Amino acid sequence: MIEIENVHKSFGALEVLKGINLTVDKGEVVSVIGGSGSGKSTLLTCINGLEPINSGRILVDGIEVHAKTTDLNKLRRKIGIVFQQFNAFPHLTVLENVTLAPRKVKGLSRQEAEEIAVKHLTHVGLAEKLNVYPGRLSGGQQQRMAIARALAMSPDYMLFDEVTSALDPQLVGEVLDTLKMLADEGMTMICVTHEMSFARDVSNRVAFFHKGVMAEIGPPEQIFGNAQHEETRKFLSSVR
Amino acid sequence: MFEYTFQWRQAFRALPQMLDGALVTMQIAVLSMVIGVTIAVLLAVARNAHSPWLRWPATAWVEVARNTPALFQIYMAHFGLGSFGIYLSPYVALLAGITFNNAGYLCETFRGALRAIPATQVRAGRSLGMGQVMAFRLIVLPQMFRIAFLPTTNQMVWAILMTSLGVTVGMSTDLTGVTQDLNARTFRTFELFALAGALYYCIAKAVMFAARLAAWRLFRY
Numbered sequence: 219m220i221e222i223e224n225v226h227k228s229f230g231a232l233e234v235l236k237g238i239n240l241t242v243d244k245g246e247v248v249s250v251i252g253g254s255g256s257g258k259s260t261l262l263t264c265i266n267g268l269e270p271i272n273s274g275r276i277l278v279d280g281i282e283v284h285a286k287t288t289d290l291n292k293l294r295r296k297i298g299i300v301f302q303q304f305n306a307f308p309h310l311t312v313l314e315n316v317t318l319a320p321r322k323v324k325g326l327s328r329q330e331a332e333e334i335a336v337k338h339l340t341h342v343g344l345a346e347k348l349n350v351y352p353g354r355l356s357g358g359q360q361q362r363m364a365i366a367r368a369l370a371m372s373p374d375y376m377l378f379d380e381v382t383s384a385l386d387p388q389l390v391g392e393v394l395d396t397l398k399m400l401a402d403e404g405m406t407m408i409c410v411t412h413e414m415s416f417a418r419d420v421s422n423r424v425a426f427f428h429k430g431v432m433a434e435i436g437p438p439e440q441i442f443g444n445a446q447h448e449e450t451r452k453f454l455s456s457v458r
Numbered sequence: 459m460f461e462y463t464f465q466w467r468q469a470f471r472a473l474p475q476m477l478d479g480a481l482v483t484m485q486i487a488v489l490s491m492v493i494g495v496t497i498a499v500l501l502a503v504a505r506n507a508h509s510p511w512l513r514w515p516a517t518a519w520v521e522v523a524r525n526t527p528a529l530f531q532i533y534m535a536h537f538g539l540g541s542f543g544i545y546l547s548p549y550v551a552l553l554a555g556i557t558f559n560n561a562g563y564l565c566e567t568f569r570g571a572l573r574a575i576p577a578t579q580v581r582a583g584r585s586l587g588m589g590q591v592m593a594f595r596l597i598v599l600p601q602m603f604r605i606a607f608l609p610t611t612n613q614m615v616w617a618i619l620m621t622s623l624g625v626t627v628g629m630s631t632d633l634t635g636v637t638q639d640l641n642a643r644t645f646r647t648f649e650l651f652a653l654a655g656a657l658y659y660c661i662a663k664a665v666m667f668a669a670r671l672a673a674w675r676l677f678r679y
Contacts, residue, residue: 266585268581268584268585291584291587291588291589292587294584294585294586294587295587298585299585301578301581301582301585303576303578305576305578305579305581305582307579307582307583307597308601308679309600309601309604309677309679318586318596319583319586319587319588322588322592322596323586323587323588323592324587351678351679352679353679364582367586368585368586371586371587
């Protein structure tokens with residue numbers, strides 16, 4: 219379970235998260251929507267400890283992410299994150315990209331790591347590209363590789379940060395299909411997204427962020443059909 | 459008008475000795491590069507560090523290495539340190555001087571290469587559970603070496619050529635030292651130094667060829 223309790227986060231004088239409270243249960247898919255600069259992506263990077271927070275706390279399976287005693291490198295094995303920019307390691311082949319962390323971080327043998335990598339790469343439709351360098355892949359393929367790379371660490375939670383935003387429209391579908399597949403398999407996911415149809419069809423709950431505040435959260439039917447907050451309605455009418 | 463008679467046979471008879479000297483030259487150049495690259499990586503990281511205690515000494519090294527003559531650096535290693543009771547042999551002084559110079563120049567080459575690698579690469583590594591050092595070693599360093607590869611091979615050639623300055627601190631076993639020694643005994647200055655020049659040229663070309671081959675093997679992406 220991920221528990222976010224009254225989290226505040228500032229970059230200098232700019233407060234980007236203003237007291238966020240959110241609990242995500244195992245197996246749940248929560249989509250986070252909202253305008254640019256509303257704090258959605260910052261929340262994800264705070265959850266896996268890539269960004270420190272100013273106050274409040276975030277617990278992952280009861281472990282406080284930002285506590286001084288927490289081994290963040292160990293905790294991050296539980297929490298996969300995929301970014302908007304694919305961040306493929308250009309000097310490694312697809313297979314090496316996916317096996318690197320399992321081998322070096324988890325200490326798996328090359329053979330074990332490759333078996334896991336091939337399984338996940340096959341899962342995301344990249345079985346034919348094992349020995350190709352990322353530079354030769356399309357954006358959608360690179361993003362699916364990044365998803366396989368995160369999954370190869372066998373995380374309990376996956377965080378997706380606008381993973382389709384940097385893709386050409388015709389490549390968005392293949393990445394969203396991968397996310398849907400993961401959701402169907404019961405992966406616990408928090409997805410920051412601008413894909414409203416994805417948020418509506420796949421999520422258990424949708425959270426709307428506005429100016430660093432979680433203005434509204436509820437099941438997709440409520441958010442898309444009967445939003446309670448004026449800003450939610452404004453945002454949805456602007457993106458439809 | 460032109461009464462000099464070339465005696466190439468005498469020069470070529472000295473070729474085995476000069477080739478031995480060329481080996482010493484290569485040895486010093488390779489050692490100075492291996493040590494220089496290692497120090498340069500540390501200096502580049504220190505130059506980008508937040509702490510002034512790391513940044514300032516690294517900056518001072520680079521400033522001196524790049525803005526003073528290599529000859530001065532070798533002299534300081536041999537004669538300068540001698541004033542403080544530290545006596546380095548010509549070989550060690552030459553190696554130290556060239557390494558100091560290499561590290562200074564390569565630091566800036568590596569620093570530029572580091573800046574060309576997006577910070578998100580490290581972020582991606584950290585998000586997979588890697589520590590800062592592991593992410594740097596596995597993700598940043600290999601990319602940095604690729605970006606910096608060609609300038610680094612230039613520095614390697616420069617290191618080979620700089621070894622010739624060793625003769626000024628009494629180095630007598632490298633290519634220039636051996637040639638100088640032969641010259642003092644035979645006075646066939648033109649022939650001997652022309653041959654030495656040709657050998658330097660061949661070594662530099664061989665290094666560049668090896669570097670291209672290595673790049674072709676290592677950087678397939």
